[in-house]
Amino acid sequence: MRDVAIIAAGQTKFARTEWPLIDLLVEGARTAYADNRIDESLIEAVLVANMGAGMLNHQSGVASAVVDGLGLMPAHAELIENGPASGASAVKLAFLGIASGYYDVVMVVGGEKMRAVTGWESTDFVATLTHPFAEYVYGVTLPSMAALFARLYMDKYGITSEHLAMVAIKNHDNGMLNPEAHVQQPITMDGILHRPEAVVNNPIVAEPLRLFDCCPVSDGSAGIILCAAERAKEFTDKPVIIAGVGQATDTLVVHEREDPTDLKAVTLASEQAFKMAGATPADVDVAALHDAFTILEIAESEHAGLFPKGEGHKALERGDTRIGGKMPINPSGGLKARGHPVGATGIAQLVELTKQLRGDAGERQIKNAKTAYACNFGGFGNNVLAFVLKKGQ
Amino acid sequence: MRDVAIIAAGQTKFARTEWPLIDLLVEGARTAYADNRIDESLIEAVLVANMGAGMLNHQSGVASAVVDGLGLMPAHAELIENGPASGASAVKLAFLGIASGYYDVVMVVGGEKMRAVTGWESTDFVATLTHPFAEYVYGVTLPSMAALFARLYMDKYGITSEHLAMVAIKNHDNGMLNPEAHVQQPITMDGILHRPEAVVNNPIVAEPLRLFDCCPVSDGSAGIILCAAERAKEFTDKPVIIAGVGQATDTLVVHEREDPTDLKAVTLASEQAFKMAGATPADVDVAALHDAFTILEIAESEHAGLFPKGEGHKALERGDTRIGGKMPINPSGGLKARGHPVGATGIAQLVELTKQLRGDAGERQIKNAKTAYACNFGGFGNNVLAFVLKKGQ
Numbered sequence: 001m002r003d004v005a006i007i008a009a010g011q012t013k014f015a016r017t018e019w020p021l022i023d024l025l026v027e028g029a030r031t032a033y034a035d036n037r038i039d040e041s042l043i044e045a046v047l048v049a050n051m052g053a054g055m056l057n058h059q060s061g062v063a064s065a066v067v068d069g070l071g072l073m074p075a076h077a078e079l080i081e082n083g084p085a086s087g088a089s090a091v092k093l094a095f096l097g098i099a100s101g102y103y104d105v106v107m108v109v110g111g112e113k114m115r116a117v118t119g120w121e122s123t124d125f126v127a128t129l130t131h132p133f134a135e136y137v138y139g140v141t142l143p144s145m146a147a148l149f150a151r152l153y154m155d156k157y158g159i160t161s162e163h164l165a166m167v168a169i170k171n172h173d174n175g176m177l178n179p180e181a182h183v184q185q186p187i188t189m190d191g192i193l194h195r196p197e198a199v200v201n202n203p204i205v206a207e208p209l210r211l212f213d214c215c216p217v218s219d220g221s222a223g224i225i226l227c228a229a230e231r232a233k234e235f236t237d238k239p240v241i242i243a244g245v246g247q248a249t250d251t252l253v254v255h256e257r258e259d260p261t262d263l264k265a266v267t268l269a270s271e272q273a274f275k276m277a278g279a280t281p282a283d284v285d286v287a288a289l290h291d292a293f294t295i296l297e298i299a300e301s302e303h304a305g306l307f308p309k310g311e312g313h314k315a316l317e318r319g320d321t322r323i324g325g326k327m328p329i330n331p332s333g334g335l336k337a338r339g340h341p342v343g344a345t346g347i348a349q350l351v352e353l354t355k356q357l358r359g360d361a362g363e364r365q366i367k368n369a370k371t372a373y374a375c376n377f378g379g380f381g382n383n384v385l386a387f388v389l390k391k392g393q
Numbered sequence: 394m395r396d397v398a399i400i401a402a403g404q405t406k407f408a409r410t411e412w413p414l415i416d417l418l419v420e421g422a423r424t425a426y427a428d429n430r431i432d433e434s435l436i437e438a439v440l441v442a443n444m445g446a447g448m449l450n451h452q453s454g455v456a457s458a459v460v461d462g463l464g465l466m467p468a469h470a471e472l473i474e475n476g477p478a479s480g481a482s483a484v485k486l487a488f489l490g491i492a493s494g495y496y497d498v499v500m501v502v503g504g505e506k507m508r509a510v511t512g513w514e515s516t517d518f519v520a521t522l523t524h525p526f527a528e529y530v531y532g533v534t535l536p537s538m539a540a541l542f543a544r545l546y547m548d549k550y551g552i553t554s555e556h557l558a559m560v561a562i563k564n565h566d567n568g569m570l571n572p573e574a575h576v577q578q579p580i581t582m583d584g585i586l587h588r589p590e591a592v593v594n595n596p597i598v599a600e601p602l603r604l605f606d607c608c609p610v611s612d613g614s615a616g617i618i619l620c621a622a623e624r625a626k627e628f629t630d631k632p633v634i635i636a637g638v639g640q641a642t643d644t645l646v647v648h649e650r651e652d653p654t655d656l657k658a659v660t661l662a663s664e665q666a667f668k669m670a671g672a673t674p675a676d677v678d679v680a681a682l683h684d685a686f687t688i689l690e691i692a693e694s695e696h697a698g699l700f701p702k703g704e705g706h707k708a709l710e711r712g713d714t715r716i717g718g719k720m721p722i723n724p725s726g727g728l729k730a731r732g733h734p735v736g737a738t739g740i741a742q743l744v745e746l747t748k749q750l751r752g753d754a755g756e757r758q759i760k761n762a763k764t765a766y767a768c769n770f771g772g773f774g775n776n777v778l779a780f781v782l783k784k785g786q
Binding site: 001002051054055060061063065067073074078081083086096097099100125132252265 | 451453455457458466469471472474476482489490493494518522524525640641642643644645658771
């Protein structure tokens with residue numbers, strides 16, 4: 001199995017956009033070119049990560065359209081859908097194509113144009129990943145599912161609304177350092193929880209989750225170019241190695257899980273990725289977690305092994321997860337502030353970690369970062385991917 | 394790069410069904426189990442091929458749902474979309490996962506529930522793979538695109554409506570020998586072209602294409618299990634080797650092609666597959682072509698190199714493409730008679746060829762078949778995959 005490196009990475013600014021889906025994806029790919037201009041004729045395949053082309057944009061065959069938009073014919077192309085973990089799934093499959101020796105250079109681009117529809121329609125769209133007969137028909141949405149999870153998790157470990165708010169405040173602060181983040185708004189504990197106007201500014205979405213506990217609905221696109229590690233030096237002095245790739249599924253229906261607060265798939269995927277990389281969570285210098293809801297950053301940080309179970313909120317209190325802390329999480333702003341165009345997210349996580357490992361992350365740089373971890377959470381924890389990245393030599 | 398074998402293959406009967414999409418996909422996977430009962434715990438990943446879950450069935454995260462339906466957690470899972478070539482794309486990616494050494498055993502299942510919507514909606518659904526601004530908005534559909542192509546191709550090579558009908562008649566005859574084919578109806582040249590009632594029984598869909606030149610709209614699912622060839626003998630005495638995998642894209646917009654009768658992507662994908670397999674078209678004993686429209690079987694047979702350019706219709710006249718002929722094409726009935734649930738098609742092609750190479754194809758068996766070729770045609774020829782399969786030792 002050959003080693004695989006990331007040789008270029010970029011993303012569009014996440015925001016609301018009027019661009020059509022294909023153009024948005026083409027632009028995401030171009031941000032990777034802008035990062036490191038690879039000769040186009042070397043790109044042998046393009047994997048596109050996207051969840052909603054059919055439902056939101058009434059389009060199919062989108063990967064072929066992206067290859068055409070980039071002028072990369074006859075490069076191979078397909079679209080990968082795995083809910084909010086589509087991005088990581090596409091990276092995994094590109095990784096395997098290169099590891100096998102079939103491809104040398106592959107472009108992966110993920111994106112979503114979610115604001116093509118109304119807010120309610122986009123909430124419904126995301127809810128289509130729940131079980132069609134056991135969950136969806138009863139009106140469950142991802143915020144309501146996350147709220148049930150949050151209540152159980154908070155009760156079990158003594159987590160308060162203030163802890164959730166600490167995640168949001170940190171990630172909004174980080175987003176202010178990231179020009180590509182959708183949300184550019186500093187928030188304070190007083191402003192979103194304690195002052196009287198907080199009930200209006202930060203209304204309950206699904207108790208105990210408030211507006212600032214939920215990621216925004218964003219349009220956006222992100223791209224990376226992968227290459228056989230043995231050839232990476234032809235293209236860059238700062239390759240980043242994909243050292244570990246893990247994935248695990250869990251029951252689709254959340255109420256079928258023995259303990260719904262146990263995110264088994266996060267644990268299994270992370271263990272697989274760390275084992276493959278010959279690393280442990282203690283080696284991680286910077287992490288990208290899937291904070292679609294604030295509670296998930298806390299829960300994932302524990303299930304990935306970055307903190308012991310029930311200790312994630314204490315690490316937050318200590319400031320460990322801030323830039324400059326012992327275990328910085330989501331220096332990009334995460335899904336909470338960078339935004340969450342679902343198909344782009346898993347790739348945007350790797351874009352950020354690539355910049356961090358190269359030392360190119362500007363104001364939000366984690367000093368001396370050598371090992372990074374990413375968790376892309378699909379479904380409601382029923383299909384999770386984890387990556388361990390290492391700074392290349 | 395490790396060799397990869399097909400160790401199990403099956404499909405549901407293609408037909409109209411009331412089953413929900415997930416159940417249909419689970420059943421397609423079970424047909425592969427029924428073919429060769431592999432210990433479930435050995436399945437490391439499930440790749441699902443599907444085009445319309447979002448648009449037709451209002452579902453996402455379908456691969457996770459299929460893994461759950463099969464009880465295969467924590468196996469990896471994702472959905473692959475590449476229009477009507479989704480099936481072949483999923484097989485290619487599973488192939489790469491095993492070739493790399495990351496996986497040993499992978500399930501690939503493809504399916505579509507197209508008759509969940511009206512006939513017009515299913516035609517519109519397939520049309521969403523055309524260019525959104527240069528084609529789709531002007532009302533183009535796949536039958537209208539195929540009709541324009543047919544007229545040009547017929548004029549160029551002296552092909553008549555009778556030649557198109559010969560494809561349909563042959564494939565309907567073959568379908569009668571395949572209990573899993575959707576269409577079980579013998580047709581005659583007189584009945585569909587020459588008798589007065591033909592204008593009613595076989596009306597024009599898009600001139601020069603008539604009803605019997607077009608595949609039906611089908612529901613259905615097909616599954617195959619792939620395994621590292623070095624381990625295949627643990628599971629079967631009759632492995633089939635995936636010896637060559639090729640793919641190519643072309644311009645999405647058909648009118649941008651220098652010569653719209655030149656199916657460049659078929660040629661390039663086939664050349665790549667034959668080269669990788671160390672074989673030539675002359676070695677092919679049986680072929681599965683993508684006859685969504687009769688003209689495509691003729692055109693693909695030439696672009697794949699099975700016949701010289703402009704000779705495909707003459708081979709038809711001679712009966713070469715019939716079972717028992719020199720170059721039998723679509724003994725299963727093809728898309729024309731077996732049916733075309735789009736996500737299933739690329740996999741169903743390999744199901745048929747696997748049976749043929751094993752000598753398990755019953756009444757439609759091609760004698761002494763050792764090398765097989767498949768062409769899965771995505772978009773309107775803008776994303777094509779080709780496989781060369783060989784009988785294992």
